Amino acid sequence: MATKAVNPETQRAKLERKERAILEAARGVFVEHGFDGARMSEIARRAQIGEGTIYSYYESKAELMLTVLQQFWDGLTLEAEAVMASSQVDGFFERLQALAQYHLSTVIENADFINLTFALRRNNSEVSVSRDHLRHYVAVFDNLFRRGQDRGEIRQDAVLWQARDVFYGTLEYSARSIEMTMDADRTERHQGPVVDQMISLFRAHYGAGPDEYGLASPTLNNLSSKLDRLSEQFDALSKRLPQ
Amino acid sequence: MATKAVNPETQRAKLERKERAILEAARGVFVEHGFDGARMSEIARRAQIGEGTIYSYYESKAELMLTVLQQFWDGLTLEAEAVMASSQVDGFFERLQALAQYHLSTVIENADFINLTFALRRNNSEVSVSRDHLRHYVAVFDNLFRRGQDRGEIRQDAVLWQARDVFYGTLEYSARSIEMTMDADRTERHQGPVVDQMISLFRAHYGAGPDEYGLASPTLNNLSSKLDRLSEQFDALSKRLPQ
DNA sequence: ATTCCTTATTGAGCTTGACTCGAAAATGCC
């Protein structure tokens, strides 16, 4: 009876452990060799199971890759949320900078997975990372942006999805350019300037930015950033005061 | 002797015609089925040649795809240059809008090829679209931007590659979002607004305008709200100070 | 403990598709 009560647990645990072993092996092999370069036999060998066993857990190589990708995006989301949670400062632009920094380095680091996420659906139209996983990831930005709007740090009439496109689009393209070192001019491209210009662009356009007629106002931007800094100083000061 | 003089011509022409037939067939099959889904046998059938013959023109399936991709990017470049040449107006922002419009619709139309361009290098590390082809394409933007700077239509201190990243990055990301219709909110996303906001963003951030005199109300409202918040912070702080 | 049933695992083989290669056809040259 004791075994009867315990076994279902251990049995499930055993299956889960095996599934984790497969996923871990798959992740490694996919990272090392890419999708096409990855051999199911090697994944099986690393997971220390028979090759056929994989197919009782996953329909196909593509579905296995899909699961790895979804796990990957979920991990990214958690990390991004952690970055937001652990952010020392509270200002919108400082947090945005932290997010941009994290996203850019992540995208550069994991360019394979990023590309595969969008390339897979071409190869296998049935298999693609669910919209929900991607949406969950960009929700980190969305929440930050909405909060900035609520606090009046950015324009009320700013359109969320437009800002999102600029943010993630620019960072991804920059990442690709950096990784390609594709610049014709000799300009060295590092992560720092990319993030800096992203923030400055957001300050200009969504913060104390332009009017609807497209008149840029560096003067006002300067004023705005000075105010931001002042505000941070106040925050810092108030934290040091005794209750 | 007449044949001797003519044959080299017709012979080369014959080979070139065959090569074009292969490429045309390949393009069609790749577009219809993607890279992995494409069958060399079908390409051979459509080009009306033996399957082995393809391999006397191209090393491998990947190299064939690569050639198709390079042809594709060259075509894009020519079309983009044509759009610039035929543009009725001469202003920087009008031309930029035309380019953005063209690029966005092209990217949406040919999302497969765009993705494959960057996905291929993962699968086959030796084969990737040469940087030159991509650089040649983005040069259309680069030239436009530099010309705008020369004419004083945009800021002199604007950094070209930053602007390029924002332009192409945002448009590509928007294209993907549009094609995914991934927006959580019900917002319909069409091409028009995307291009419009792109232009407005460029006007604001890169436009060389008489900013000091064009104080827009949103800008002032934003500054005002920041001051309000600062004032609130000050009040809160002063209440906590020892009497 | 034995038996029986259900479920999990396995790897030899099937299938598919990219690619090779020896032969044959076409072309070039005299």
Next chain:
DNA sequence: GGCATTTTCGAGTCAAGCTCAATAAGGAAT
């Protein structure tokens, strides 16, 4: 026409994803 070179071909090879019949393991009932 006859020889040399080039081009074309498709049957055969090979590699890799996937299947499936056989086997093992796990658990319940007698």
